Amino acid sequence: MHNGGFIKVFLVMAVIxxxxxxxxxxxxxxxxxxxxxxxxxxxxNWGYLGIxxxxxxxxxxxxxxxxxxxxxxxxxxxxxxxxxxxxxxxIFFVLVLFLGDITRFFYGIISHLFGSKTNVAESYFPARRKxxxxxxxxxAAVPFSGFMYAMFxxxxxYKVHRTTLYFDDLPEAFDxxxxxxxxxxxxxxxxxxxxxxxxxxLAKAQKSDLFVFTGDLVNxxxxxxxPYISNFSQLRAPFGQFSILGNHDYGDYIEWAxxxxxxxxxxxxxxxxxxxxxxxxxxxxxxxxKNGQKxxxxxxxxxxxxxxxxxxxxxxxxxxxxxxxxxxxSHDPTHWEEKVRFNPTTVHLTLAGHTHGAQFGVEVAxxxxxxxxxxxxxxxxxxxxxxxxxxxNRGFGFLAFSGRLGIWPEITVITLKKKRSEA
Numbered sequence: 522m523h524n525g526g527f528i529k530v531f532l533v534m535a536v537i538x539x540x541x542x543x544x545x546x547x548x549x550x551x552x553x554x555x556x557x558x559x560x561x562x563x564x565x566n567w568g569y570l571g572i573x574x575x576x577x578x579x580x581x582x583x584x585x586x587x588x589x590x591x592x593x594x595x596x597x598x599x600x601x602x603x604x605x606x607x608x609x610x611x612i613f614f615v616l617v618l619f620l621g622d623i624t625r626f627f628y629g630i631i632s633h634l635f636g637s638k639t640n641v642a643e644s645y646f647p648a649r650r651k652x653x654x655x656x657x658x659x660x661a662a663v664p665f666s667g668f669m670y671a672m673f674x675x676x677x678x679y680k681v682h683r684t685t686l687y688f689d690d691l692p693e694a695f696d697x698x699x700x701x702x703x704x705x706x707x708x709x710x711x712x713x714x715x716x717x718x719x720x721x722x723l724a725k726a727q728k729s730d731l732f733v734f735t736g737d738l739v740n741x742x743x744x745x746x747x748p749y750i751s752n753f754s755q756l757r758a759p760f761g762q763f764s765i766l767g768n769h770d771y772g773d774y775i776e777w778a779x780x781x782x783x784x785x786x787x788x789x790x791x792x793x794x795x796x797x798x799x800x801x802x803x804x805x806x807x808x809x810x811k812n813g814q815k816x817x818x819x820x821x822x823x824x825x826x827x828x829x830x831x832x833x834x835x836x837x838x839x840x841x842x843x844x845x846x847x848x849x850x851s852h853d854p855t856h857w858e859e860k861v862r863f864n865p866t867t868v869h870l871t872l873a874g875h876t877h878g879a880q881f882g883v884e885v886a887x888x889x890x891x892x893x894x895x896x897x898x899x900x901x902x903x904x905x906x907x908x909x910x911x912x913x914n915r916g917f918g919f920l921a922f923s924g925r926l927g928i929w930p931e932i933t934v935i936t937l938k939k940k941r942s943e944a
Contacts, residue, residue, distance in 0.1 A: 531580070531581055535577050539574065541612065541615055542570060542573050542574060545569070545614050545618075546569065548614065549566055549569055549658075550566055551650075551651055552651060552654045552658070555651070573607050576603050576604055580601065580604040583597055592741040592774065592775045593709075593920075593921065594709075595709075595710060595711070601921060602672050602922050602924055603672075605922065606664075606672070607665075609668065610664050610665040611661070613664050614657045614658070614660070614661035616660075617656055617657035617661075618654065621653035621654075621656075668924065671880075671925055671926035672923055673924075675924055675926050676880075676925045676930065677716035677719065677930065678925070678930065679719065679929065679932055680931055681723060681727070681931075681934060682902070682932070682933050682934070684903055684935050685935075685936040686870065686910060686936070686937055686938065687938045688869060688908075688937065688938070688940055690869075691846055694812035694814040695811060695814065695816055695846070696937070696939040697936065697938065698730050698731070698816075698936070698937045699727070699731070700730070700731045700732075700872075701733070701756075701932065701933065702732075702733050702734070702735060702932075702933040702934075702935065703734050703914070703917045703932060703933075704735040704736060704874025704875070704914035704916055704917060705735075705736065705737040705767065705917060705920075706734070706737065706738050706917050706918045707737055707739070707740050707916075707918035708739055708740075708748075708749050708918065709740035709741065710919050710920055714749070717752065718752055720917060720930060720932065721752055721756065724756055724932045725756060725757075727934050729934060730758060731758050731759075731760040731763070731809070732756050732758040732762040732763070733762075733764070733872060734762070734763070735767070735851070735872050735873055735914060736766055736770065736852030737767030737768070737770060737875070738767070738770055739770060739790065740769055740774075740920060741769060741772055743789040744789075754796070756798075760811075761809075762798050763799060763801075763802055763807075764794050764799035764800065764801050764802070764820075765801070765803075765850045765851070765852060766790075766803070766852070767823055768823045768829050768875070769920075770787070770790055771829055772786050773829060802820020802821075802837075802850060803820070804821050804834075804837040805820060806819040806839075806840065806841050815845065816845065817841045817842070817845045817846065819837045819838060819848065820850040821834055821850070821851050826853070826855035827855075834861065837849075838866055848870045848871075848872065849861060849870070850872050852873060852875050853873060853875045854873040854876065854900070854913045855897065855898075856873070858898055861909070861911075862906050862907075867909060868909060869908070870910045870912070870937075872912050874913065875913075876893050876897050876900040877916040877920065877928070878891050878901045879893035880919055880922055880925045881926050881928060882926075883927050884927060889902075891927075899913055900913060901913050901928070914931050915929070915930065917931065
């Protein structure tokens, strides 16, 4: 979508937001009408309106200057996030207020038909009760507080997810072998290097045997990772560091002066992987050897349903012993859904990312929900089908919405264990 398309969408959103502002403004006035201080009333009433309308104006102005040649900057992401926070908060406020208004409308009709009121306007639409507006404020405070936490704290609230997997055919030498996985760094979105470094330190502290990165190092352009090369190059493991490309790494979502410039950007990004100390795998495989035994690590380019489909699993498997223990790096979990799990060659474990878990959802006591589940069958954590495992990392970074709520940034640690036969 080009600038004109973005602006049309955002203008519609802005109009909706301003209409909601009018309704919320009147609801707040119901609360402040009884205040003795006129100054306090004006500060609250007009203060709210000024802040909310101001955010909408800055949001539209910011995206008016938005360049698809550069992509979304942290500034654009912040403006979008604040706008969405206020928009969703207002929707919650208005829902409560509207239910109250509908109730008082029907109450007014009943009062007019069966009561003794003669004032028609008052009968059919009695004055809004203060407690309804106060209830609306309390309800709206929930999403507002949540989104504020998501933006100021949640997006750097790194969590380690540990999983132990047992296999009959895992080589004995690799019993207890550990893998740390990061995915979806999206370096062009970072706005707090110190907070991001805490995530890197947490990944380093796992001291795993192998480090893998499963795609989307940048949002669009190779230069986005350059300020953080010294940070992410700290990730080292005894058996090496390996990486693949994600859909955002190809530069498909911004405009380039020419195809040659776009190709040069991808070449530059590949060089950055090398500078980071990551072996970038492009439809290929490598053997990891320990005590004379081997497992095969396989990496493909991006293949995703509805996204770029360059990954060639058959090419990547070329030369791999059919009986070898295999770990595949593939950015998009739909590749596993549609190709990997049906391949004649058994791939024991596929490591993916891509979904971010929508950066929003609930994971509590075995219950898990995110809006992303309506698009992706497998969007976070472990999946097992006939002993072919998929693990979907929830992502290290963030994109578009500058926050995370409920679906926190993830560092995955997987331990491979040899399944012992019972005596």
